Amino acid sequence: MKALQGIEGQLEWAQRDAPACAPGQIRIRVAAAGLNRADLLQRAGHYPPPPGVTDILGLECAGVISEVGAGSGWKVGDRVCALLAGGGMAEEVVVDARHALPVPEGLSLQEAAVIPEVYATAWLNLYRLGALQPGERVLLHAGASGVGSAAIQLCKALDNPCWVSVGSAERLAYCESLGAQGGVLRGETLDALRDFAPFDLVLDPVGAKYAALNLQVLGKDARWVMIGLMGGRKGEVDFGTLLAKRIQLIGSTLRSRDADDKAELMAELQERVWPLFARGQLTPRLERTFPIGDVEAAFAALASNTVSGKLALVIDESLV
Incomplete structure (x- = not known):
């Protein structure tokens, strides 16, 4: 598969080995990935991934499940968005099945790709910790x-x-x-x-x-x-x-929390936050999308501090 790496400040869309899908995990064919300030920091060498986490960029994505591990509770073809510790800016990603949620009704995969990280962060810090x-x-x-x-x-x-x-x-x-x-x-x-x-x-x-x-x-x-x-x-x-x-x-940081803690957080989002999308009280606030070939422009746009809302990278145009 191809994936985005930040190496010594440079971005490279390069070939990487696809990870295996273990029990309790799902493989997602990525349609789009959200871009976050943490990605800018990791590219610059200031925010390395936690131990054992891939160095591929991307803390959230949306796409279609292409493989399910035993006990995952999902099925191939489901449209999901996922919270990640890394790896979202790739053609596919393997993630703990508990860290994925169904795409809210009425949202595109591009819109869903920019939901998990920011809504998990906002909910965690305002309503759980705060x-x-x-x-x-x-x-x-x-x-x-x-x-x-x-x-x-x-x-x-x-x-x-x-x-x-x-x-x-x-x-x-x-x-x-x-x-x-x-x-x-x-x-x-x-x-x-x-x-x-x-x-x-x-x-x-x-x-x-x-x-x-x-x-x-x-x-x-x-x-x-x-x-x-x-x-x-x-x-x-x-x-x-x-x-x-x-x-x-x-x-408070979100990325370094353990898998069980993130699973509890995502369950809270599904119960308390996802219904607000269905009622139209929440929206993704996706300002702009960039094809993966324009990744440098996407990173520059975020670094400009002029973006209101979110940016997304389109990984697979056939899905969006």
């Missing part, structure tokens, strides 16, 4: 990103008013169209967020740069869930404020 309750208020940094787009829609559907920080007026309008109450533009300061405070939870992919601000705008017994370090990994934290407000600081 323990959001109806009516609690949320601040989403990088609100127009893929995760941000998913989080806004979940917050709207589950009665959690949310506000965002974004990079442009156009992206703020985009977030408001999804259901955000409002927000501020990223610049020299985000002090205007105080006008919307206090927040019960902040979902933070930025890190050090926003640490002081987060402490200021979070309320008593709030949760600060950190999922990325785009603004640096080292900074000063006023632990006195953290203690006085009884703020919980939670560090």
Whole structure:
């Protein structure tokens, strides 16, 4: 099979051995794969896959099952999307059968390919770790990103008013169209967020740069869930404020979680989140697709920080 590798900063669509399909696994003929910031980091050598995971890029995909291992519960021909620790940007991928879900009714395989990673991330950090309750208020940094787009829609559907920080007026309008109450533009300061405070939870992919601000705008017994370090990994934290407000600081990554944990998470998505797609309360927010031959352009588009929502790579045009 052919697969996408990031080698010393270069992308190569090259021949690789196809993995075997063991009991409890399924083989997916990949139609499309979602593109995530983690793929940019892995290509640059800053985010290696966990031990034992393929170095082929791609944390989510959608396609058609071509082989089933014993006890998988699926059948050949089923249309699925899958959460992966790697390997999605390939002609085929083998995955734990529990980490795949049926394509939501009415969605194309291209749209389904950009659902698993961002909705799993948003659900995990807002509702499982962040323990959001109806009516609690949320601040989403990088609100127009893929995760941000998913989080806004979940917050709207589950009665959690949310506000965002974004990079442009156009992206703020985009977030408001999804259901955000409002927000501020990223610049020299985000002090205007105080006008919307206090927040019960902040979902933070930025890190050090926003640490002081987060402490200021979070309320008593709030949760600060950190999922990325785009603004640096080292900074000063006023632990006195953290203690006085009884703020919980939670560090979270999805990729390195074990197979059973991911299986539980995907089961929660099927039960709690997938029905919201059927009711039209959630949408994939697929901004643009690229054929695999234009992969460099796709990576450049994501790196530009101008994308609102998600990008996908089309691997097999005959399926989409």
